[in-house]
Amino acid sequence: MTAAAPEPGFVLLVNAKPEKGFDLIAQVAATLRHIPFVSIASQSDATEARELVRRLGATNVRIIEKTTDMASLYRAARMVAVPSYRFVETFSRVCIEAQRYGKPVIGSDVGNVPYLLAESGIVLPESVELWAQEIARLYGDAAYYGERCRLAAENSERYSQAAQREDILRIVETQTDAMLVCVGSGIGNMLHAGPMIRNIARTLGRRVDLLVAEDHGTSLFLLQNDRFVNSVYSLRNYALRRRYDTIFVTHCFGTASLPFHARRVVFSRDWDGFHPGHALHEALFNLEAAKVLLGIPYDPATAAADYYVGNYAYQRPNGGLVGFHGGSKSGFWTSKRWPHFPALGGRLRDAGYSVASFGTPAEYVEGTLDHTGGTIEEMVRGMLQCDAFISNDSGVMNIANALGIPVVGIFGPTNWETRGPLSAHGRSVSLSSECSPCEVKNSKHFLAGGCTCIDRLDLETVWAAVQGLLAEVERVHVPLKLVVSR
Numbered sequence: 001m002t003a004a005a006p007e008p009g010f011v012l013l014v015n016a017k018p019e020k021g022f023d024l025i026a027q028v029a030a031t032l033r034h035i036p037f038v039s040i041a042s043q044s045d046a047t048e049a050r051e052l053v054r055r056l057g058a059t060n061v062r063i064i065e066k067t068t069d070m071a072s073l074y075r076a077a078r079m080v081a082v083p084s085y086r087f088v089e090t091f092s093r094v095c096i097e098a099q100r101y102g103k104p105v106i107g108s109d110v111g112n113v114p115y116l117l118a119e120s121g122i123v124l125p126e127s128v129e130l131w132a133q134e135i136a137r138l139y140g141d142a143a144y145y146g147e148r149c150r151l152a153a154e155n156s157e158r159y160s161q162a163a164q165r166e167d168i169l170r171i172v173e174t175q176t177d178a179m180l181v182c183v184g185s186g187i188g189n190m191l192h193a194g195p196m197i198r199n200i201a202r203t204l205g206r207r208v209d210l211l212v213a214e215d216h217g218t219s220l221f222l223l224q225n226d227r228f229v230n231s232v233y234s235l236r237n238y239a240l241r242r243r244y245d246t247i248f249v250t251h252c253f254g255t256a257s258l259p260f261h262a263r264r265v266v267f268s269r270d271w272d273g274f275h276p277g278h279a280l281h282e283a284l285f286n287l288e289a290a291k292v293l294l295g296i297p298y299d300p301a302t303a304a305a306d307y308y309v310g311n312y313a314y315q316r317p318n319g320g321l322v323g324f325h326g327g328s329k330s331g332f333w334t335s336k337r338w339p340h341f342p343a344l345g346g347r348l349r350d351a352g353y354s355v356a357s358f359g360t361p362a363e364y365v366e367g368t369l370d371h372t373g374g375t376i377e378e379m380v381r382g383m384l385q386c387d388a389f390i391s392n393d394s395g396v397m398n399i400a401n402a403l404g405i406p407v408v409g410i411f412g413p414t415n416w417e418t419r420g421p422l423s424a425h426g427r428s429v430s431l432s433s434e435c436s437p438c439e440v441k442n443s444k445h446f447l448a449g450g451c452t453c454i455d456r457l458d459l460e461t462v463w464a465a466v467q468g469l470l471a472e473v474e475r476v477h478v479p480l481k482l483v484v485s486r
Contacts, residue, residue, distance in 0.1 A: 005072060006062055010036040011135060012077035012103075014070075014094050016049040016063060021083025021108065023052065028131045030058040035139055037061040038073070074101040078145075079138050082107040085126045089113050095121065099156040104148035106134055109381050119313040120155030122148070123381070133319075179204070180244045180262070182253040183223070184213030184235065187376075187395030188419065189252035189282070190222055191402045195306040196250075196286035199298050201228035209244070211235060213253055218375045221310045222399070228308070248294060250286055266293050276415045277440035283307075283422055305422045307402035310377075314384055314403045316473070321354045323371075323386040323405075325396035327363030332449035335438075336392045338410045340459045341365040344390065347463055353470075358383060359396055388470055390462075393419055401426050406473050408465050412454025413438035413446050425473075429465045431457055 011029075016022045016039040026049075029037040037060055041049055046063050053061040067073065074080070080098035082089070088111040095105050095116045105121040107113035114123040124130045138145050181200065183193040190212060201207055207230040210223050220232045235256070244262040251274040268274075268289040278285060283304045290296040326341040328334055345355045345367050356369035358379055364372050371382045380399060383389065389407040391397035393414045400407040401421035409421050411430035415437040420428035431453055435441055438451040445451060 006038045008076040009078045010038045011079055011081055012073060013039040013081045015043055016041045017044040019087040021085060022049060024083045025081055026053050026056055026058055026061060027128045029061045030056040031132045032135060033060050040064055042066040074098055074103060077103055079104045082113055084108045084113060085110055092116055096156055096159045099152035102149045102153040104138060104152050115311050118311045120151040178244045179208045180211055180247045181208050182211045182249040184253050185215045187219060188398040191398045192282040193250055193286050194308050195283050195303050196290050198228050198306050199303050200290055200296050203296050221377055224310055225308050226311055276418055278418055281418050281422060305424055309399060309402045314405055316387055317385050321356060321386050322348050323383055323389040324357050324365050324368055325359050325391035325394055326365045327359045328392050328394050332447050335413050335449060335451040338392055338454050342367055343459050390466060406469055408469055412457055413451040415440050427465055427469055429462050
C-alpha cells in the first residue's frame with residue numbers, strides 16, 4: 001500500500017469501480033458517518049472515487065491504491081461488501097476469500113453472489129437504506145455479528161480444496177447407479193417431495209436427477225439444490241437418452257407413460273394412492289412410499305419438515321415485514337381465498353408491522369406494499385425479507401413453509417392435515433364444522449365451486465393465530481411447534 005494501513009474495524013469493498021457497486025457503498029457510507037469504509041482502486045482511477053466521496057461528504061471513506069497484501073485487509077476488516085448489481089458475478093472469489101478469514105459478507109441479489117451466500121451471508125436488493133440498516137446492525141449487535149462470523153467460516157469450508165474434490169467425486173459417482181425421481185406438477189406437490197428427495201440423497205450418499213411435470217415454466221429452481229440434486233429436467237424438454245439404475249415415479253407425476261431406460265422403474269401408485277383425505281400428509285406419504293418401495297428409511301419426527309427451496313437459506317431479517325398471499329389458482333380453487341386480508345393488514349399495521357402482498361398482480365391485497373409480479377424466483381428472494389407470512393392454502397404458502405419462514409396457513413375447503421405447513425415455524429387455521437374440509441367430505445360440491453365456508457372463518461380467529469405466532473417468534477428465536485386452531 002502507498003500509505004499507512006487503515007485502522008481495523010472497517011467495511012471493505014475490494015473494487016472501487018461503479019459497476020462493482022462503489023457508488024452504492026459511497027451513498028451508504030454518507031448515511032453512516034461513524035463507521036469507517038475502505039475501498040481499493042485496483043481496477044479504476046482513484047481520483048474518480050475520491051471525487052465521488054467528496055461530493056457526498058463521506059469523509060469516512062478511504063480509497064487506497066492496488067495492493068498485494070489482501071490478507072492484512074481481510075483480517076482488519078469488520079465485514080466485506082460485494083454489491084455487484086451491474087457487474088454480474090459468475091463466481092465472486094471475494095465472498096469466499098473474506099469468509100475464510102471469518103468475515104461476514106453482504107452481497108447483491110443478482111448473479112452467483114446469492115448462491116454463494118445462501119447459507120452464510122446477507123443478500124440484499126440495491127437499496128441504500130437496507131444496506132445501511134444491515135451494516136449498522138453488524139456493528140451494533142455483538143451476538144448477531146458473532147453468529148455471522150461463525151456462519152462465514154463454516155461456509156468457507158464448503159469451498160475448500162477437499163470439498164471441491166468431494167464434489168468432483170460425487171459427479172463421477174452419479175454416472176453409476178444413477179437414480180431419477182419423477183415429481184410434479186404443482187408447486188405444492190414439488191415442494192412436498194423435497195423432504196423425500198433430500199432423504200434419498202443423504203441415505204444413498206449421492207445426488208439424484210429429477211424429472212418435473214411442472215405447471216409453471218419458471219419453477220424448476222425450487223427443487224435444484226447443489227447438495228442433493230444433480231439435474232432437474234422439465235417433462236416438456238426431457239430427452240429420454242440416459243439410462244438409470246432406478247427410476248422412482250411419485251404419485252404427483254401423474255399417469256404419463258414414458259419409454260424410460262432403467263434397470264427398474266418403481267411407481268408410488270403401486271403401493272398406495274394419495275388423496276386429500278389420506279391419513280398421511282403429502283410430505284410423509286412421499287417419505288413412506290420411498291421407504292416401502294425403495295428401502296429408504298427416514299425419521300418420522302424430523303424428516304417430514306426437512307424441506308428446501310433451491311439453494312436458498314432463510315435467516316429471519318427482523319425488519320418487521322409480514323408477507324401476504326391472498327390469492328389462489330382460478331376456477332373452483334378460488335373458494336380457498338379468505339376475504340379478510342385487507343382488515344388483517346390493518347391490524348398488523350396498527351401493531352407496528354409493515355405488510356406486503358406477494359403473488360401475481362391480480363392477488364394484490366389493498367392497503368399493503370406491492371411486491372407482486374415478477375418470476376417465482378424473484379418472489380422467493382422478496383419473501384426472504386419477511387419475518388412472518390400469512391397465506392391461503394397455495395403454492396406460495398408452501399414456499400414460505402419450505403423456506404422456514406414463520407407462516408400461518410388459512411384453510412377453508414381444503415384439508416390442512418394433508419396440505420398444511422409442517423415446518424417447525426408453521427401453523428394452520430381452519431374451520432371446525434361437519435362439512436369441512438369440503439374437498440374430502442363433499443368433493444363434487446367443492447369441484448363445482450360451490451363451497452363458501454372460508455367466508456365463515458372470521459378475522460378474530462385468524463388474528464389470534466397471527467398474534468400467537470408473532471409473539472412467540474419475537475420472544476424466542478427457536479422453532480415453533482405446529483399449533484392448529486380449529
